[in-house]
Amino acid sequence: MGAKTLYDKLWDAHVVETDENGAALLYIDRQLVHEVTSPQAFEGLRLAGRRPWRTDSHLAVPDHNVPTRDLHEGITDPVSRIQVETLDQHCSDFGITLFRMADPRQGIVHVIGAEQGFTLPGATLVCGDSHTSTHGAFGALAFGIGTSEVEHVLATQTLIQRKSKTLLISVDGEVGPGITAKDIVLAIIGEIGTAGGTGSVIEFAGEAIRALSMEGRMTVCNMAIEAGARAGLIGVDEKTIAYLRGRPYAPSGELFERAADQWRTLVSDPGAHFDRVVRIDAACILPQVTWGTSPEMVAPVGARVPNPADQSDPVKAEGMRRALEYMGLEPGTAITEIRPDKIFIGSCTNSRIEDLRAAAAVVKGRKVAAGIQLALVVPGSGLVKAQAEAEGLDRIFVEAGFEWREPGCSMCLAMNADRLEPGERCASTSNRNFEGRQGQGGRTHLVSPAMAAAAAVTGHFIDVRQL
Amino acid sequence: MEPFKNFTGLLAPLDRANVDTDAIIPKQFLKSIARTGFGPYLFDELRYLDHGEPGMDCSHRPLNPEFVLNDPRYQNADILLARENFGCGSSREHAPWALADYGFRVILAPSFADIFFNNCFKNGLLPIVLAADVIDDLFGQAYGPEALRLRVDLPAQQLTLVSRGERIAFEVDPGHKDRLLKGLDDIGVTLSRADAIRAYEARRGVEAPWLFFSAS
Numbered sequence A: 001m002g003a004k005t006l007y008d009k010l011w012d013a014h015v016v017e018t019d020e021n022g023a024a025l026l027y028i029d030r031q032l033v034h035e036v037t038s039p040q041a042f043e044g045l046r047l048a049g050r051r052p053w054r055t056d057s058h059l060a061v062p063d064h065n066v067p068t069r070d071l072h073e074g075i076t077d078p079v080s081r082i083q084v085e086t087l088d089q090h091c092s093d094f095g096i097t098l099f100r101m102a103d104p105r106q107g108i109v110h111v112i113g114a115e116q117g118f119t120l121p122g123a124t125l126v127c128g129d130s131h132t133s134t135h136g137a138f139g140a141l142a143f144g145i146g147t148s149e150v151e152h153v154l155a156t157q158t159l160i161q162r163k164s165k166t167l168l169i170s171v172d173g174e175v176g177p178g179i180t181a182k183d184i185v186l187a188i189i190g191e192i193g194t195a196g197g198t199g200s201v202i203e204f205a206g207e208a209i210r211a212l213s214m215e216g217r218m219t220v221c222n223m224a225i226e227a228g229a230r231a232g233l234i235g236v237d238e239k240t241i242a243y244l245r246g247r248p249y250a251p252s253g254e255l256f257e258r259a260a261d262q263w264r265t266l267v268s269d270p271g272a273h274f275d276r277v278v279r280i281d282a283a284c285i286l287p288q289v290t291w292g293t294s295p296e297m298v299a300p301v302g303a304r305v306p307n308p309a310d311q312s313d314p315v316k317a318e319g320m321r322r323a324l325e326y327m328g329l330e331p332g333t334a335i336t337e338i339r340p341d342k343i344f345i346g347s348c349t350n351s352r353i354e355d356l357r358a359a360a361a362v363v364k365g366r367k368v369a370a371g372i373q374l375a376l377v378v379p380g381s382g383l384v385k386a387q388a389e390a391e392g393l394d395r396i397f398v399e400a401g402f403e404w405r406e407p408g409c410s411m412c413l414a415m416n417a418d419r420l421e422p423g424e425r426c427a428s429t430s431n432r433n434f435e436g437r438q439g440q441g442g443r444t445h446l447v448s449p450a451m452a453a454a455a456a457v458t459g460h461f462i463d464v465r466q467l
Numbered sequence B: 001m002e003p004f005k006n007f008t009g010l011l012a013p014l015d016r017a018n019v020d021t022d023a024i025i026p027k028q029f030l031k032s033i034a035r036t037g038f039g040p041y042l043f044d045e046l047r048y049l050d051h052g053e054p055g056m057d058c059s060h061r062p063l064n065p066e067f068v069l070n071d072p073r074y075q076n077a078d079i080l081l082a083r084e085n086f087g088c089g090s091s092r093e094h095a096p097w098a099l100a101d102y103g104f105r106v107i108l109a110p111s112f113a114d115i116f117f118n119n120c121f122k123n124g125l126l127p128i129v130l131a132a133d134v135i136d137d138l139f140g141q142a143y144g145p146e147a148l149r150l151r152v153d154l155p156a157q158q159l160t161l162v163s164r165g166e167r168i169a170f171e172v173d174p175g176h177k178d179r180l181l182k183g184l185d186d187i188g189v190t191l192s193r194a195d196a197i198r199a200y201e202a203r204r205g206v207e208a209p210w211l212f213f214s215a216s
């Protein structure tokens, strides 16, 4: 058989059959469902008189539209409310487990999947959302799909797929103190570009990746999609197994031990062939800040905003010029001179307990700077929120002048009331800095939670290691 | 899906190139939770003089008299005649949903955007590519005093102009043809492999039983 990559192993274990054109029918073990991309899938099922193939393999939760405060008033925007109510209705009609808005386990679909142990190593997991790549941190094959495919999975527990190419990104050596998972993944995207992973599944490996906690690994895999990849993957190790022990949807007792033995084999074999390999020296990674309207437009915090005139590729230069104009930035400006109006700590990239701890450690004993109009902390789930409150993190944030909110996607994509106004600048721990992503005309700088906290307390970007 | 049956239908000519999915169904309608009900908003910006929003009652909206679907001759059209690169832009499935919901069953054009073309088959619509001169000729006839009626015969891959008896052959991928004729969508086709899926589950359930458990 020869040496196999982790991707090969996951793929081979899920092929039901391959047709004469080489398309595989791939078995899907798990589907996460949220309110925005599922309604037509459920309706399609109903119109065709079909039932879900397996109801126990899906878990639904509203997240994109949920308000992050005054929850007792319900959702005031009628369009958002209908989407959430429709999800409730479909789940009860079709017998699918749903964490409702008021459930303490409610939260961002990608945060709760892992938190519940719904995401398991060796599984295939899909969701009608591109950041499904997050779950690859567990050695699961996880990717985003469209609405017709959501319906296809509901009805058949499979998808028709073709195998992707493989890209190994090895982050070798150790990162310096104070460098986080977010800095690592932003540096990777800065290096390979937003199309660097196109058509591929990226496996992240190397000492620096191994050294990350599960939360950090999820941050890295979450942004694999921003590098254009179909999915991100990290091999299983003892951290993966320790994280899953005792989670509600994970196996328990003797079965857990049996599963864990199998999970330990979910790594790429030595000598396995990858279509492409990229090596990055961890020691060179510095705290990162994006300056443009694409995640690849990123620089170390000590750098200056680049000059399009120095770019030899005219198409790229034009893209930079447009980005700088949109961002309201001059070439040559020191990144540390950029002053955000708002701070957003949250999203499926960085809203887990470790992220909140990192931000709170910076904020503790300090105040939000006078120039900051709003500093938000939005935990990724009700359970993260409860844990943070048990540790007293909420008080640290509130005393400093942050708002402590209810879980949801919030200002990551501004589908609820949390958004930027035109021209406003935000230090955000989310994953996309596209034009208008956080509100029409809003300007997003992607950073780690610690860097966002540092910007909040000083009023400008600053190397958090200098605080 | 309903099997695709031969029919004789009325043709409406939409004489513009590069009609994108945002023109077919504007983005504000994507907030909808349904996959049906888009018909009244099909080509919303071209069809009405006011700005459309989801949920609006379209029966009282001011119609654009210049737009072909508002012409009395083309009411209840089921065949759309279009120009090149029809359906370009985003991959939204709302575009074929809206066309099908309006009542179109066949679209004729010299070329289609790729994703749109495939999305049509998933939703029971038959897009047909015809040579540019054939399309030109159809446009010429469609504007005559008598609206053009065509007989669509999918098994024979043939269109017949009812008035002149003239026949036009067309190509269609055999897999797509088979699915349309049997009324099979991708899901239907996959479900025909249900035994293989169950056999996989039986095997996998032994290897990795924890993937088949619900919450404890």
Ligand code: SF4
Pocket: A063, A064, A108, A109, A110, A129, A131, A347, A348, A349, A408, A409, A412, A413, A430, A431
């Ligand atoms: S937090 Fe943002 S990126 Fe993540 S699922 Fe929600 S909207 Fe998408």
